[in-house]
Amino acid sequence: MLATKDPAASLEAALPSPELRLLRAYGLGTVFALTVLWLAAQFLAFEPQLGLQRVGAQLTPMAGPSVDHLLGTDQLGRDLLLRLVASVDSFYLPGLFAALVVLFLSVPAGTLLGYRDGGLLALVVSFLLTTLSSWPRLVLVVVGVAMFTAMVSDPAAWEEQRLFMLGGLVGLSYVPDLARALAARLRSLRQQSFVEACRAHGLSERSILLRHMLLTNCWRIVLRHCCLVFGAFLLVETSLSYLGDYGVPPPRPSWGNMLAGVKSSVLTSRGLIFGADSSLSDGLFLAVNQGGLLAVLAPSLAIILSIGGLLALAEYLARRDWR
Amino acid sequence: MSDLLLSASELTLRAPIPASAGRLVPLLRDVALELKRGELCGLLGRSGSGKTLLARTLLGIGKVQGARLEGSIHYHSSANSAPLSLLSAAAPSPPAGWAGYIFQDPVAALDPMRTVADQIAESIALRSPGLSRRELLDRAEHWLQRVRLADPQRCGRLYPFELSGGMAQRVCAAVALAAEPELLVADEPTSGLDWSLRRGLVELLGEQCQQLGSTLLLISHDEQVVEHLTERVLTIEGGVLVSDQDGCLPRYSRPLEKRPEGDVPEHRLRLLRARGLRRSFVASKVNEAPVEAVAGVDLDLYEGELVGLVGESGSGKTTLGKVLLNILVPDEGELCFDGYELPGLAELQLRRLRGSMQYSYQQPGAALNPAMSIAQHLQETAQLHCGVTAAEAPTAALRALADFEMESKGDSFSGELSGGEQRRASLARVLMPQPRLLVLDEPSAGLDAEVKLRLLNRLRQGQGSESCVVVISHELELVSRFANRVLVMYAGRVVEELPPSSLDPAAAAGELHPYTDQLLAASFRSIRTIEPERRPKDPGGCSFRHRCHRVAPEVPLWQRCTNEEPVLVQGIGAGHRVACHLFENAVNLESQ
Numbered sequence: 001m002l003a004t005k006d007p008a009a010s011l012e013a014a015l016p017s018p019e020l021r022l023l024r025a026y027g028l029g030t031v032f033a034l035t036v037l038w039l040a041a042q043f044l045a046f047e048p049q050l051g052l053q054r055v056g057a058q059l060t061p062m063a064g065p066s067v068d069h070l071l072g073t074d075q076l077g078r079d080l081l082l083r084l085v086a087s088v089d090s091f092y093l094p095g096l097f098a099a100l101v102v103l104f105l106s107v108p109a110g111t112l113l114g115y116r117d118g119g120l121l122a123l124v125v126s127f128l129l130t131t132l133s134s135w136p137r138l139v140l141v142v143v144g145v146a147m148f149t150a151m152v153s154d155p156a157a158w159e160e161q162r163l164f165m166l167g168g169l170v171g172l173s174y175v176p177d178l179a180r181a182l183a184a185r186l187r188s189l190r191q192q193s194f195v196e197a198c199r200a201h202g203l204s205e206r207s208i209l210l211r212h213m214l215l216t217n218c219w220r221i222v223l224r225h226c227c228l229v230f231g232a233f234l235l236v237e238t239s240l241s242y243l244g245d246y247g248v249p250p251p252r253p254s255w256g257n258m259l260a261g262v263k264s265s266v267l268t269s270r271g272l273i274f275g276a277d278s279s280l281s282d283g284l285f286l287a288v289n290q291g292g293l294l295a296v297l298a299p300s301l302a303i304i305l306s307i308g309g310l311l312a313l314a315e316y317l318a319r320r321d322w323r
Numbered sequence: 324m325s326d327l328l329l330s331a332s333e334l335t336l337r338a339p340i341p342a343s344a345g346r347l348v349p350l351l352r353d354v355a356l357e358l359k360r361g362e363l364c365g366l367l368g369r370s371g372s373g374k375t376l377l378a379r380t381l382l383g384i385g386k387v388q389g390a391r392l393e394g395s396i397h398y399h400s401s402a403n404s405a406p407l408s409l410l411s412a413a414a415p416s417p418p419a420g421w422a423g424y425i426f427q428d429p430v431a432a433l434d435p436m437r438t439v440a441d442q443i444a445e446s447i448a449l450r451s452p453g454l455s456r457r458e459l460l461d462r463a464e465h466w467l468q469r470v471r472l473a474d475p476q477r478c479g480r481l482y483p484f485e486l487s488g489g490m491a492q493r494v495c496a497a498v499a500l501a502a503e504p505e506l507l508v509a510d511e512p513t514s515g516l517d518w519s520l521r522r523g524l525v526e527l528l529g530e531q532c533q534q535l536g537s538t539l540l541l542i543s544h545d546e547q548v549v550e551h552l553t554e555r556v557l558t559i560e561g562g563v564l565v566s567d568q569d570g571c572l573p574r575y576s577r578p579l580e581k582r583p584e585g586d587v588p589e590h591r592l593r594l595l596r597a598r599g600l601r602r603s604f605v606a607s608k609v610n611e612a613p614v615e616a617v618a619g620v621d622l623d624l625y626e627g628e629l630v631g632l633v634g635e636s637g638s639g640k641t642t643l644g645k646v647l648l649n650i651l652v653p654d655e656g657e658l659c660f661d662g663y664e665l666p667g668l669a670e671l672q673l674r675r676l677r678g679s680m681q682y683s684y685q686q687p688g689a690a691l692n693p694a695m696s697i698a699q700h701l702q703e704t705a706q707l708h709c710g711v712t713a714a715e716a717p718t719a720a721l722r723a724l725a726d727f728e729m730e731s732k733g734d735s736f737s738g739e740l741s742g743g744e745q746r747r748a749s750l751a752r753v754l755m756p757q758p759r760l761l762v763l764d765e766p767s768a769g770l771d772a773e774v775k776l777r778l779l780n781r782l783r784q785g786q787g788s789e790s791c792v793v794v795i796s797h798e799l800e801l802v803s804r805f806a807n808r809v810l811v812m813y814a815g816r817v818v819e820e821l822p823p824s825s826l827d828p829a830a831a832a833g834e835l836h837p838y839t840d841q842l843l844a845a846s847f848r849s850i851r852t853i854e855p856e857r858r859p860k861d862p863g864g865c866s867f868r869h870r871c872h873r874v875a876p877e878v879p880l881w882q883r884c885t886n887e888e889p890v891l892v893q894g895i896g897a898g899h900r901v902a903c904h905l906f907e908n909a910v911n912l913e914s915q
Contacts, residue, residue: 193684193690194689194690197689199650201753202674202751227744
């Protein structure tokens with residue numbers, strides 16, 4: 001509260017604390033890494049080792065790390081690292097689409113609810129948002145995708161579209177959250193005297209709303225929700241791909257279906273590591289080389305680190321004390 | 324027992340500032356200082372000189388991120404002789420509540436979700452733990468009484484946002500004093516207070532500190548405030564303590580030039596005509612009647628005029644200022660600016676007119692978007708009102724900043740500026756379109772004497788042409804030197820209009836409205852009780868009669884004062900009009 005009068009406090013705002021800097025580095029690093037991996041994935045589309053096409057070469061399933069396969073191979077002998085990178089392609093653009101859906105639906109809805117009071121349109125929008133948020137998120141997404149799958153004649157041909165549909169639905173399920181947060185922010189901004197001063201200064205309502213309220217004072221709420229939605233989409237996509245029906249269908253790779261394929265390796269690896277007949281380090285060595293431990297760990301870590309990074313960025317945007 | 328309380332030596336604070344790109348810049352340099360117990364000490368300096376930073380560093384509050392502090396600060400306890408270092412983490416810390424701080428912005432420093440009494444009780448509990456809640460609240464009430472708030476019981480139940488500026492300042496004082504601190508720091512406690520309360524508050528702080536045996540460190544840019552109270556004055560400039568002396572002060576202000584008399588042009592064009600303006604606000608309590616902040620004002624403003632609007636806080640000055648520019652739409656009345664009827668004017672037309680009528684807000688930072696830089700604000704204004712293209716806008720903004728010596732601050736955000744700099748930035752913004760009617764609400768609050776002088780001289784230069792400036796202020800001296808015409812407001816009405824030369828404390832009794840008499844006297848008298856602002860709509864009669872010192876129920880005139888509302892009539896001498904039954908009689912007698 002005292003920040004406006006206190007030079008010391010504004011210095012604090014200019015220099016984030018080490019904790020915040022860590023969050024920012026992790027978050028931005030994740031976004032950067034995902035983008036680089038997505039670009040790399042574009043060049044991998046025709047790589048035979050990915051297993052998208054049938055090849056004549058002899059494949060070794062569950063091989064350990066080697067020079068040919070840096071992380072080893074999966075249960076069908078496909079290169080783990082390549083599939084890990086190629087998986088980014090299955091959520092990157094649909095995830096961005098989800099964020100765009102939130103952006104383009106929530107900002108007008110939030111403005112309508114927060115900038116002015118009342119009106120029939122605001123009532124209708126508010127009703128729609130309440131209806132939307134009363135649906136459990138996953139149910140909304142699954143039912144939507146199921147309906148889509150039932151409607152198209154050849155689901156295999158509509159795979160890509162289904163992923164974007166998924167993105168749209170995840171985005172839609174987050175529209176009430178951002179719209180409400182934005183409306184609340186606008187309502188509090190509206191009370192501040194600088195808005196009255198802008199009006200007294202002769203600014204139009206449009207530039208007060210766009211420049212003084214949305215662009216300068218609300219952008220980080222919007223960006224924060226976009227990060228959250230991207231993370232949420234990644235979670236939904238990998239969950240559905242793991243479960244099988246509505247996610248990314250094999251042979252196309254996704255972190256979710258990669259995990260699904262090596263489910264049994266978890267038990268095998270456990271048996272090898274904690275088995276009675278060898279030491280712990282020998283067991284670990286065996287688990288990595290024969291038990292497919294990396295095939296389980298690599299996609300799991302990829303999911304955890306990516307979602308964690310996106311949440312960290314969102315957290316950074318929420319906690320940084322902006323001017 | 325030593326009488327030393329706090330000593331600091333070779334105190335240097337280096338911190339990265341936004342403009343320095345991570346480089347450490349010394350903000351305080353080699354400060355050495357000793358504070359004795361029970362001393363009343365002033366800390367004087369211009370805005371941005373490091374007054375607040377020094378006080379905060381001494382108390383160890385509001386640490387600056389990435390800052391490096393060198394030197395030593397020691398706290399000398401009255402009981403044991405070894406001084407405690409406040410900078411080392413290993414040393415035992417002084418007793419809780421040994422120091423109190425009254426913040427510059429009183430409302431912001433109070434917790435908005437808790438009542439006043441609750442917050443004072445918290446301070447009391449710091450010193451005397453184990454008291455029951457009932458006792459705590461009783462003592463809180465006692466403290467409200469000690470800072471001279473009328474009706475302490477009612478005040479205690481209020482929330483900070485229900486307080487007027489003056490009341491909030493006193494509540495803050497009560498919160499700080501209730502912990503019975505050994506050292507009380509008051510950071511610009513008088514900014515934004517009206518002049519009849521300012522001196523009172525400072526004296527109150529001094530008196531209470533003496534009763535408690537506490538040391539008072541009074542931070543201010545206003546040498547009159549400091550001089551009035553303190554025995555010793557420290558002066559700080561650019562983070563360096565430049566002088567430490569008893570009594571006599573270094574003067575960095577020149578007196579205002581006296582305005583030449585009779586320079587008001589004869590044939591002037593009327594810019595604004597207001598008739599029967601009224602504006603009321605819904606009361607904060609459900610069952611109370613709406614408060615009429617402006618209760619029927621007739622006013623004409625002419626080109627080339629400098630008008631002063633004075634009155635105590637709560638008299639409706641600010642509301643009138645906003646209503647005149649149609650920022651607050653009047654409930655009733657006519658308002659005509661330059662031929663346009665303002666209420667009901669189409670929005671687009673009103674917006675075009677806004678360039679020629681500007682309002683400068685009382686709180687210096689209030690008019691600035693906290694997330695937009697100062698230069699961006701000015702570029703926006705240049706494009707909006709000065710017909711400047713986007714490419715030329717940065718140059719125009721820089722020129723406007725240079726007028727206020729703020730060139731280096733263009734990229735700053737309002738939160739990074741000191742109060743005085745915020746004020747200059749908002750003034751640059753409202754002056755940029757060269758408005759024909761300019762309303763300045765307390766323009767000198769937060770400005771040091773030199774900047775104030777430059778601002779006023781600049782306004783006076785512009786005055787020769789065709790603009791009209793209305794200055795709302797509680798500084799009678801400033802208004803009387805600066806304005807051509809002074810309006811006195813009480814309870815939403817203009818009760819007197821007079822030439823500035825009549826605004827003289829030596830004026831004979833009976834020449835001025837009794838309220839103006841009291842205002843003039845109050846600026847020289849000490850402590851007054853503030854009444855909580857409660858002003859129900861008066862059904863008739865003079866609203867000032869209960870405070871009037873010249874009429875009482877025994878006087879025959881009282882009947883008229885209760886039943887009949889006085890209107891502005893010709894008073895004594897040219898340019899003097901007054902709304903008081905006493906004067907109607909006097910004039911009638913004269914004419915007979």
